[in-house]
Every structure is written in structure tokens, then in C-alpha cells.
Amino acid sequence: MTTGFYTHADCTLHEMGADHPECPQRLAAIEDRLIAAQIAPWLERHDDAPQASIEALERAHSALYVADLRQRGDFEQGHEWIDADTMMNPHTWQAALRAAGAAIAATDAVIDGHLHNAFCSIRPPGHHATREQAMGFCFFGNVAIAARHALDVRGLERVAIIDFDVHHGNGTEDIFRDDARVLMVSFFQHPFYPNTPLVQAPNLLNVPVPAYTKGDEVRRIVAEQWLPRLRAFAPQMLFISAGFDAHREDDLGQMGLVEADYAWMTRQLVDFAEMQCEGRIVSCLEGGYNLSALGRSVAEHVRVLAGLD
Numbered sequence: 274m275t276t277g278f279y280t281h282a283d284c285t286l287h288e289m290g291a292d293h294p295e296c297p298q299r300l301a302a303i304e305d306r307l308i309a310a311q312i313a314p315w316l317e318r319h320d321d322a323p324q325a326s327i328e329a330l331e332r333a334h335s336a337l338y339v340a341d342l343r344q345r346g347d348f349e350q351g352h353e354w355i356d357a358d359t360m361m362n363p364h365t366w367q368a369a370l371r372a373a374g375a376a377i378a379a380t381d382a383v384i385d386g387h388l389h390n391a392f393c394s395i396r397p398p399g400h401h402a403t404r405e406q407a408m409g410f411c412f413f414g415n416v417a418i419a420a421r422h423a424l425d426v427r428g429l430e431r432v433a434i435i436d437f438d439v440h441h442g443n444g445t446e447d448i449f450r451d452d453a454r455v456l457m458v459s460f461f462q463h464p465f466y467p468n469t470p471l472v473q474a475p476n477l478l479n480v481p482v483p484a485y486t487k488g489d490e491v492r493r494i495v496a497e498q499w500l501p502r503l504r505a506f507a508p509q510m511l512f513i514s515a516g517f518d519a520h521r522e523d524d525l526g527q528m529g530l531v532e533a534d535y536a537w538m539t540r541q542l543v544d545f546a547e548m549q550c551e552g553r554i555v556s557c558l559e560g561g562y563n564l565s566a567l568g569r570s571v572a573e574h575v576r577v578l579a580g581l582d
Contacts, residue, residue: 275317281395282320284375284396284397285301285396287364295396300394306571312579312581316579322393329374329418333418333448335404335405338405338406346365355407356409372415373415377418380422380427380510384423384427389552389553390552392557392571393415396558397412397413399414399417399418399559400436400443400445402417403443403444404444409443409444414444421448429510433508436461437460438516440466441459441467459478460480461480465484465526465527486529488533499541500541510550511545512556513554513555515571516561520532520563523560523562525560533573540577
């Protein structure tokens, strides 16, 4: 079982101010923990993630939005506010291209059989970015772009997106709510950011849970709701929006998950993928802002992906 690890130094150049929780140190915390846990040597590293093309971005976002964001990002110093908690610096556009490009490159490698699965250690994150709007620290929907690449370029017929971030993946939902080729399953703290209406659609299974929900309830949701829907849908590939801010130590959420819960969820998804879609999984970093908890949780997630559990 070969697990790829995709990243790029450009992803650390995007920053939104000294006190912003979505900081470059997040990627360093992941790297440090993978080394400390002796997982890093087992991964096939790809530190040269390519830039996503404009065409690739426009499979998930409108051409007008992509052009506007590119223009807004063309400045030499300081920050440009996008919303109340999201801003660009002069490197944001490049970082966002690398993040989406990493997800696409990982998708190609997994579909081509060069890798069994892959984890993309990338930022900025993506699951709040709607077809027309950046928000919630997100500019482009990295997972959405990769999923559309798998469908529209690589010819897959059905893919599933699993989102275990503490916040609702409203951007992913906005992009795919009318696309029957994609099943999205998630849980998220509710009511909570981004406070979007709960949408019912045949291809969406987004389960709201109250604050302080712990791992036993999340495991029940996975076993009793996610997995039956995934089996019925029979996807050919899984994409994971891997947010780790539902951890009990993360101040940007109020849930109670621990590392063992992320390992358990990953094991269920790996086992399902082995049975249903030749093991094909691409996982992309979303949230997770307590650096220690983030590093530990990603390490357990990647440990299971790599078959080291």
C-alpha cells in the first residue's frame, strides 16, 4: 500500500496576520508529528505540487469569480480583506493554485495506480468556498476541483466526498447539490459557522450535531448513516475533506473528538474503499487549529491510510 503525501512550499507563504488561526505553522506541525511518529519514511513525498490551471478551477467555480479573485490578489504588500475572517496577501493566489493543484495531481496518481491513496497537506483550505464566493479561510474548493477533475477529465462516473470538519462544508454543498454523480456525506456542529440553511437533496447526507458531541455519537453516525448511503451509491473513488477542528482541544469548535476517533473513521473509509473502489482515496486538509491536536490527529489519519495501524 503506497500512500502519497502532497504539499508545496508556496502553501506556507499565504498568511492572514500574526494572530490568525489559519496559519502557516499548521503545515509545520503536521510535518513534525509525522516525523516524530515515524510515519514520514513510509510516505511517497511529492513536495512539488503543480499549479492548478484556470480551466481546472472553473470546473467548480464560475469564470467571473476566478478572474475577480486573481485580480484582487495582484498586489505587492499588505492584505486584502475578502470577508470578516478571510484575507489575501501577495502570495495567496499562488498558494491557492498549489493547493488545488496538489489535489488534482494526487487524484491523477491514484487513478493511474501509481499510488494507493494520498494525503494533501495544503492550505488555504477549501470546503467553504462556494461557486461564486471565498469565505471561511477558503478561496478554492480543493476537494471539489479534484472531484470534478476525476469526473470530467478522468471519466469516473460516481465519486463520494466525506467531510468531517467541525464546520459545515457549505461550499462543497453549493457546488455539488445538483450533481447526481457526487454523494456528499458529513457531520458538523450546528448551529455554528457558516450558519447556512440545512439543505435536503438526494445526493447530500449532511448530519448536524450539537456542541459537545463526542466520538461515540460520531461513530454511530458513520456506521448507521454514512456507510449505508455510501454502499448504496457505490462510488468509484473517495475524496475526504479532512478537517480536524472537531477535536476536543480545538478552540474553533466545540465538539469532543480525539485522535482515536479520526483513526476509527479513517479505518471505516479505507475498508469501504478497498471493497468498493480499489482503495482509491484522496484526502485534503481542511480545518484544525490547535497545532498539537492537529499534528497528532493527522498522524493517526495518515497512519491508517498508509496501512501502518
